[in-house]
Amino acid sequence: MLFCISSQVNVSQALCSFQLLAKEWCEIIEDYRHKHPEVTVLDPPDAIQHLRNRKSMLQGVVDLNLSDCHGKVGVPRQIVVTKDPSSIPYEVTKAGLKLPLVAKPLLVDGTAKSHKLFVAYDQLSLAELEPPLVLQEFVNHGGIVFKVYIVGESITVVKRFSLPNHGKRDLSKVAGMYPVPRVSSYLSSAEDADLDPSIAEHPPRPLLEKLATELRRRLGLRLFNIDMIREHGTRDVFYVIDINYFPGYGKMPDYERVFTEFLLSLVQSKYKESTFLKSSF
Known part of the structure; x- marks a missing residue:
């Protein structure tokens, strides 16, 4: 947008x-x-284009150095497959990826298809997928995803239910490939749920502020959201699994006030800039 x-x-x-x-x-x-x-x-169109491809959208996170920010942020191991579905099992083995894998369409073009995700539990089912796509290792995260909404300098975090953890015993009983709903609409907000604090605690604010600042600079965007998970069993290891341009801000608490203040700040900044330029001549 x-x-x-x-x-x-x-x-x-x-x-x-x-x-x-x-x-x-x-x-x-x-x-x-x-x-x-x-x-x-x-947000200029050429910058928005960067988030239309799941190969490039997470690149800005890969080499981030967020030391002294009360946590670590990375991306799950993943590969891009552009053709020949029959070669996917070989490519997965070659890359050393571990099952289960989350399969996501490579392009994010605003269509329902671009948000159609699958979880593959065995090698044979991988050949049923339709490239181009991204295969991302599933990281156990306690069934909670943090939706981090960025509106200019504002950062708002909302907990939402996500996919449950997978244990070795579970994987031995599951085979095939299963469609999964969009994480953003998987279930209602988890903010008021009675959850284990080790799972439900929001990522540290200093970490989020540093991450948001770096991504705003690298992406050249001011309106986006970060889908972020905490590796289960840890307190300070996080993964960014998706970055979405202009997400459903209607699900963000107090979005009317946040947007109003954001737009007003832009107008005020523009006015100050115009006044300064006029006074310089």
Whole structure:
């Protein structure tokens, strides 16, 4: 989604679907920005494109150094498969990935298909998948995912139920490939659930602030969310499993106030910039 905010406080939502982010659309936005310098483009299309591919979306997390931030953040081991489903079992073995694996479509284009996930429990079922896709090692995380919403400088964390842990005994009884619902709609919020504190405790605030700051800088985006899990049995080891552009902010507590303050801060910043430029001449 793309927003333009003018210095006259006119807010317009510009044809928001990811499907519209083709080369021609990007060129239209760039041309408009050059012709109307008074308009602020929040998140440029070329930056948004980075999150349309699950191979590139997590790249900014891989080499992050978040030392002295009360925790560690990484990404699950994964491989990208672009063709020949019959070769998937071999590619998985070659990469040393351990079952079960979460299969995700490579491209995130806003369609229902791009959010259709599967969990594969054995080698044979891997050949049933349809490339292009990403295969990601399943990390036990206590059945809780942290949805970290970023709106400019604001950070809001919401706990949601996710997929349950898998033990060795469970895996010996399960085979095949199973579809899973979108994590964001898997179950209701877990904020008020009676959960073990070692599972339910939010990631440390300093860690989230550092992570959000680094991703804002690396991605060049201000409106996104991070799907984050804590490795089960640890307190400070976290994994980013997805980054989504302009997620369902309606599920974020107090989103009306957060967005209003964000938009007002942009207008005020634009006004100060305009005033400074005028006073310089």
